[in-house]
Amino acid sequence: MAKKKLKAHHIERTWCKGCGICVHFCPKQVLALDEHNIAYPAAPEACICCRMCEYRCPDLAIEVECQET
Amino acid sequence: MSVKDYIRERFFPHMWCPGCGHGVVLNAMIRAVESLGMSKNEIVMVSGIGCSARISGYVDFHSMHTIHGRALAFATGIKMSRPELNVIVPMGDGDALAIGGNHFLHAARRNIEMTAIVMNNRIYGMTGGQFSPLSGYAAAASTAPYGNIDHGFDIAKLSEAAGATFVARTTTYHVHELTRLIRDAILHEGFSVLEVLTQCPTYFGRYNRAGDAPEMMETYKNRTVAVGSEKKHQDPDLIERGVFVKKELPEYCREYEKVIEKNQQKQT
Numbered sequence: 001m002a003k004k005k006l007k008a009h010h011i012e013r014t015w016c017k018g019c020g021i022c023v024h025f026c027p028k029q030v031l032a033l034d035e036h037n038i039a040y041p042a043a044p045e046a047c048i049c050c051r052m053c054e055y056r057c058p059d060l061a062i063e064v065e066c067q068e069t
Numbered sequence: 070m071s072v073k074d075y076i077r078e079r080f081f082p083h084m085w086c087p088g089c090g091h092g093v094v095l096n097a098m099i100r101a102v103e104s105l106g107m108s109k110n111e112i113v114m115v116s117g118i119g120c121s122a123r124i125s126g127y128v129d130f131h132s133m134h135t136i137h138g139r140a141l142a143f144a145t146g147i148k149m150s151r152p153e154l155n156v157i158v159p160m161g162d163g164d165a166l167a168i169g170g171n172h173f174l175h176a177a178r179r180n181i182e183m184t185a186i187v188m189n190n191r192i193y194g195m196t197g198g199q200f201s202p203l204s205g206y207a208a209a210a211s212t213a214p215y216g217n218i219d220h221g222f223d224i225a226k227l228s229e230a231a232g233a234t235f236v237a238r239t240t241t242y243h244v245h246e247l248t249r250l251i252r253d254a255i256l257h258e259g260f261s262v263l264e265v266l267t268q269c270p271t272y273f274g275r276y277n278r279a280g281d282a283p284e285m286m287e288t289y290k291n292r293t294v295a296v297g298s299e300k301k302h303q304d305p306d307l308i309e310r311g312v313f314v315k316k317e318l319p320e321y322c323r324e325y326e327k328v329i330e331k332n333q334q335k336q337t
Contacts, residue, residue, distance in 0.1 A: 009084075012081075014082060015081055016082075017082065017086075017087035017088070018087055019087040019088030019089075019270075019281070019282045019283075019284070020088070020281065020283055021088060021093075021282055021283050021286065023283075024283035024286075025283065025286070028180075029160040046093075052244070055096065055097070055100070055244040055245070055248075056093055056096075056242075056244055056286075057093075057096060057283075058085065058088060058089055058090065058091070058092025058093045058095075058096065058241075059082060059083070059092055059093070060072050060073075060076065060081070060096055060099075061082075061096070063071065063072070067283065
């Protein structure tokens with residue numbers, strides 16, 4: 001299977017409620033909460049495109065865009 | 070595909086609390102429907118009352134928001150008149166097994182083809198954290214500040230005894246399993262029950278010092294095991310996940326169709 005590479009994290013800032021599920025369960029500590037308590041990709045270069053943040057987000061606020069390499 | 074193709078974006082952000090597990094179920098359900106390649110017009114979502122029941126308002130399928138506990142009765146009517154539609158009934162633990170307990174038992178007994186998703190957060194969230202029939206012994210709630218003295222139901226055993234032909238359980242932590250089981254439940258030809266352990270950090274988590282949403286999901290990860298696991302023998306308090314029942318029995322709508330056909334032939 002081709003390895004996936006991150007293109008971008010699309011985060012709906014008005015939908016995110018800052019529960020921290022994505023931050024807590026990210027295996028590579030890519031995401032963090034900003035000063036407004038909204039998720040943002042703090043270390044996007046570490047992202048392995050597992051998309052667990054997208055699958056677990058209760059607010060449907062994250063979409064991880066990946067490309068095959 | 071995008072999750073946004075299946076939701077009514079105008080109602081977002083949704084009304085659930087930060088970290089509420091119902092959102093995770095909505096997320097997984099959309100992915101399950103998408104993976105089945107179903108058209109939005111083939112699906113009807115019927116719900117009752119409660120936080121969990123609000124899920125039907127957020128999806129861009131045919132939807133019906135009905136009265137407390139009676140979603141399965143409305144869904145039965147829809148399925149009987151339009152058996153070609155896929156009927157999904159999302160319910161809370163109180164909606165399904167307290168207010169709608171009788172409807173739940175009889176829908177299971179009839180084996181009518183529909184998917185009952187019971188989001189078990191062990192509390193009545195919308196009305197202020199009262200204990201539900203799934204809270205369980207010693208759980209704290211706004212109506213049980215000294216600990217609940219009621220014992221909880223086991224949804225899987227109850228559904229099996231009532232006659233459901235597909236019974237499964239998972240949690241909001243196990244999202245891939247959740248998506249797969251929703252898919253299997255929709256595909257099953259008969260009454261399917263999927264219990265999803267769903268965190269309510271606002272009430273259940275706060276009253277029972279279970280932590281915030283990620284911590285409650287960690288508990289689902291650590292305190293559940295796959296069905297048939299050896300670990301369950303060593304620690305009987307662990308909760309089993311997976312498919313408990315999957316069997317073929319005559320389905321209600323098809324049986325009813327046979328009755329009609331047989332009697333129409335007699336008359337002509």
